[in-house]
Amino acid sequence: xxDEDVVLLDFWPSPxxxxxxxxxAEKEIKYEYKEEDLRNKSDLLLxxxxxxxxxPVLIHNGKPVCESLxxxxxxxxxxxxxxxxxxxxxxxxxxxxxxxxFVDKKIYGLESRKVWSTKGEEQEAAKKEFIECxxxxxxxxxxxxxxxxxxxxxxxxVLVPFYSxxxxxxxxxxxxxxxxxxxxxxxxxxxxxxxxxxxSLPDQDxxxxxxxxxxKVFGIE
Amino acid sequence: xAGELVLLDFWPSPxxxxxxxxxAEKGIPYEYREEDLRNKSDLLLxxxxxxxxxPVLIHNGKPVCESVxxxxxxxxxxxxxxxxxxxxxxxxxxxxxxxxxxxxxxxxxGSKIWKTKGEEQANAKKEFIECxxxxxxxxxxxxxxxxxxxxxxxxALVPFYSx
Numbered sequence: 001x002x003d004e005d006v007v008l009l010d011f012w013p014s015p016x017x018x019x020x021x022x023x024x025a026e027k028e029i030k031y032e033y034k035e036e037d038l039r040n041k042s043d044l045l046l047x048x049x050x051x052x053x054x055x056p057v058l059i060h061n062g063k064p065v066c067e068s069l070x071x072x073x074x075x076x077x078x079x080x081x082x083x084x085x086x087x088x089x090x091x092x093x094x095x096x097x098x099x100x101x102f103v104d105k106k107i108y109g110l111e112s113r114k115v116w117s118t119k120g121e122e123q124e125a126a127k128k129e130f131i132e133c134x135x136x137x138x139x140x141x142x143x144x145x146x147x148x149x150x151x152x153x154x155x156x157x158v159l160v161p162f163y164s165x166x167x168x169x170x171x172x173x174x175x176x177x178x179x180x181x182x183x184x185x186x187x188x189x190x191x192x193x194x195x196x197x198x199x200s201l202p203d204q205d206x207x208x209x210x211x212x213x214x215x216k217v218f219g220i221e
Numbered sequence: 222x223a224g225e226l227v228l229l230d231f232w233p234s235p236x237x238x239x240x241x242x243x244x245a246e247k248g249i250p251y252e253y254r255e256e257d258l259r260n261k262s263d264l265l266l267x268x269x270x271x272x273x274x275x276p277v278l279i280h281n282g283k284p285v286c287e288s289v290x291x292x293x294x295x296x297x298x299x300x301x302x303x304x305x306x307x308x309x310x311x312x313x314x315x316x317x318x319x320x321x322x323x324x325x326x327x328x329x330x331g332s333k334i335w336k337t338k339g340e341e342q343a344n345a346k347k348e349f350i351e352c353x354x355x356x357x358x359x360x361x362x363x364x365x366x367x368x369x370x371x372x373x374x375x376x377a378l379v380p381f382y383s384x
Contacts, residue, residue: 051322051355063311070317077310090297094285101287102271136271 006031007059009045011038013210015108015161016068017056018200022157023075025196026083069100072157085154096154099140099147103159106133116172116211117220127173134181141187152194156187160197163188167204168211226251227279229265231258235328236288237276238380243295246303246371289320292376305373319359319366320377326352327381 008024008031010017024031036045036055048057048064058065058074065074076085087093106112112133114126137159141147147155166177166188178185191197215221228244228251230237244251256265256275268277268284278285278294285294296305307313330352333345356378360366366374 060311065311065314066318067321070314070321073317074310074314077313090294091280091283091285093297094290094294097290097293098286101290 004029005059005061007034008032009034009036009042009048009055009057009059011036011055012202013164013207014055015165018161018164019068019157020056020058020071020075021200022152022160022196023072023085025200026085026152026157027075027079028082029075029079069104069158072100072154076154083151085148085152085157087148087153096147099137099155100158102133102136103155103162107137107159107162115169117215117218119221123173127175130169131175131177131180134177134184138181138183141183145190146187152191152196156191160188160191161201163192164201164204164207165211168208171208172211172215225279225281227254228252229254229256229262229268229275229277229279231256231275233383234275235380235384238383239288239376240276240278240291240295242371242376242379243292243305246305246376247295247299248302249295249299289324289377292373296373303370305367305371305376307367307372316366316373319356319374322352322355323374323377323381327378331381331384 006024006029008017008020010020010033012035021033034042034044036042038055041053044059045055045057046053048059049055049066052066054066056068056071058071060074060078065071072085086096107130111126112130114122115130118126140155146152147159163185166185170177192201226244226249228237228240230241230253232255241253254262254264256262258275261273264279265275265277266273268279269275269286272286274286276288276291278291280294280298285291293306307316327349330345330349334342334349337345359374365371366378
């Protein structure tokens with residue numbers, strides 16, 4: 001499995017890209033990171049993901065894999081010996097996939113974006129639903145150290161990238177996620193103690209600056 | 222491996238159809254329960270408290286929610302008959318990509334076609350056909366997306382044919 005050619009086309013603030021970075025780091029896979037300029041996408045990106053033209057794209061021995069949830073499962077299956085991310089039991093796998101799907105639908109869906117991109121009543125409604133979704137995740141975490149149990153698992157990898165965006169959400173939404181969901185923030189900080197996570201997530205201040213920049217670009221106050 | 226299987230479903234749901242096909246492909250007997258979506262059963266609300274949606278597959282009392290997750294679960298538990306998901310990790314990633322594509326595009330665009338009119342409808346129709354053509358491209362000369370026999374992408378997509 002050595003001498004494999006692994007390239008990741010990515011964009012530094014993307015939580016989807018972060019998932020792949022974490023999974024590769026957990027498995028200790030060496031890869032080439034290529035930063036994409038999303039306003040000027042490379043020929044390689046357009047060729048490797050002609051359908052969606054989006055990052056992240058994982059290129060393994062010249063063959064592209066697209067969609068971050070697909071990436072995490074692929075990485076787990078190709079390199080199964082280190083840090084298994086998905087459970088072996090089919091029912092536990094179904095549960096992990098369910099929560100991964102929930103995170104995609106609810107934490108980074110169009111509704112949650114409203115937490116930083118809207119104001120007034122619309123923003124309040126978005127904040128309320130966002131916190132409710134985080135509380136559901138807290139419920140699923142329970143007393144476990146990680147969603148994966150004793151170690152990082154699929155749901156941890158899928159969810160923790162959004163922690164780098166929480167500060168931006170809090171500043172724009174004028175609320176404290178830690179006050180509402182202390183268990184979840186404790187979990188996130190626990191994940192950040194691992195190099196695979198802390199080295200894959202950008203600084204929260206940088207993400208906040210990026211969100212401010214996006215708001216300017218989209219003409220949002 | 223047998224044991225009790227119940228599918229909470231709603232007859233027109235293409236998502237429910239996926240699970241029906243997967244179970245039928247594997248020859249697995251199960252109890253089908255029709256839900257009235259305007260009056261959801263206590264069982265449905267208990268088994269899918271997060272989304273409160275069908276289909277829900279209940280295996281020995283334990284719920285599995287979300288149709289693509291159900292199909293994968295069915296394939297993993299009853300792996301001896303009619304395998305749906307490829308065994309090669311790269312082919313699996315390709316199949317999962319296309320199922321994700323179907324979930325993102327076909328249902329929503331299809332819904333816009335019958336829910337809207339005028340320009341919004343025209344745009345939806347155009348994009349819908351473009352998506353179907355992309356799927357045709359992926360099918361290529363194969364009999365099924367799964368090759369010689371029905372696979373994961375076939376099961377995910379063919380329910381929409383009834384719509």
